[in-house]
Amino acid sequence: MIRIPFGTIAVTDRSKEIISEILDTKRLSTGKYVREFEKRFAALIGAEEAVAVSTGTDADALALAVLYDFGAVRGDEIIVPALSFVATGNAVLQAGFTPVFVDIDRKTLNIDVAKIEEAITKKTKAIMPVHLMGKPADMDSINRIAQQYGLYVIEDAAEAHGASYKGKNVGTLGDMAAYSLYVAHIITTIEGGIVVTNRTDFAEILRSLRSHGRACKCESCVLNTSSSYCPKRFSLGDKSDIRFIFERIGFSSKMNEIEAAVGIGALDVFNDVLKKRRENLYYLMDKFSRFEPYLTTIKKEPYEDIGPHALPIIIEEDSPFTRNQLVDFMEKNGIDTRSLFQSMPTQCPGFAFLKAKASGFPNAEYIGNNGLHVGVHQDLGLKECDYILDTIQIFLKKNT
Ligand SMILES: Cc1ncc(COP(=O)(O)O)c(C=O)c1O
Secondary structure (H helix, E strand, O other), rough: OOEEEOOOOOOHHHHHHHHHHHHOOOOOOOOHHHHHHHHHHHHHHHHOEEEEEEHHHHHHHHHHHHHHHHOOOOEEEEEOOOOOOHHHHHHHHHOOOOEEEEEEOOOOOOEEEEOOOHHHHEEEEEEEOOOHHOOOOOOOHHHHHHHHHHHEEEEEOOOOOOOOEEEEOOOOOOOEEEEEEOOOOOOOEEOOOEEOOOOOHHHHHHHHEEEHHHHHHHOOOOHHHOOOOOOOOOEEEEEEEHHHOOOOOOOOOOHHOOOHHHHHHHHHOOOHHHHHHHHHHHHHHHHHHOOOOOOOOOOOOOOOOOOEEOOOOOOOOOOOOOHEEEEEEEHHHOOOOOOOOEEHHHHHHHHHHHHHOOOOHHHHHHHHHEEEEEEEEOOHHHHHHHHHHHHHHHHHHOOO
């Protein structure tokens, strides 16, 4: 039996060197390495600005909270797909907004763009598409609708590191994009998240939001990096300390230097890791048609590259077995599995207070009951991919 864990992490020698320097100098809180990581992440995505935060959930929430500086009020609505990791819905609520859920397209696992317009009300402020499993959402249609109704677009790109759509990098397709840097993701800082944007004003607000809503906007705080005198700090007319002026309701969501050091190493090896993971994902996707009509996965369109986060597997209607039977068989054979999430409004009890109609999201609910995903990470090779395929084949032989 081969063991196929869901994910892996490479802490590079360079990361270890930086961590050791950080520990020696005791400059541990957000500082020059967080800034270096942000600059390199922005350059990789092709965005002007990047602001690192504590988690991907916070990246979603802080990006949304920026909208309060642009006319949004608490309780305004954000359109999100019904199917996602629960963090997407949690982040909307944590930011003080109301999530309005739209069903997904079962083929892409992403928001069904044909159903967005009927969900728009006077309170709608933004659409937050999720590029689930790294497959880009239909951004042309989403941006067209957003433009027509004057809405912001914030990409939840948590699972879409390295994805591209019609010649552009995912992460540059809306007003802001939020990434998770949790260990399960291709670029990781252990825990962490980052927001990218081309707008300097958004980035300044994000830096304020991650530090309690302070009036400070600097890319890197001089007090944290060198303990020097900060010339901006007492520059107001009455010499009030701007560090203790809180311009907006903030969060406590800074990234620390040790996390950034791990992230810098992850950026150093990103291209190799992406190539390996993409080889694994596309190999598995290519071979997957042999399991039809019982099992399916997503398809790659010619105009996109999927961010190789994981391989989604869907148990189709006519299968004589359940998702849980397949999951049990795979786990017994050493293959780590994860569910393919739930319909947040109808399958996650925490959202019940929103009183969404049960079975109002049939596609998301179907995936919630019949979906799973498995890892495609860089420590797996074609031998391990073949093992995954062979294990599924054996299961189908026994159960169909
Ligand atoms: C689609 C999506 N959004 C948001 C998040 C939240 O990220 P984190 O776990 O870093 O808070 C995740 C987590 O992986 C995710 O998959």
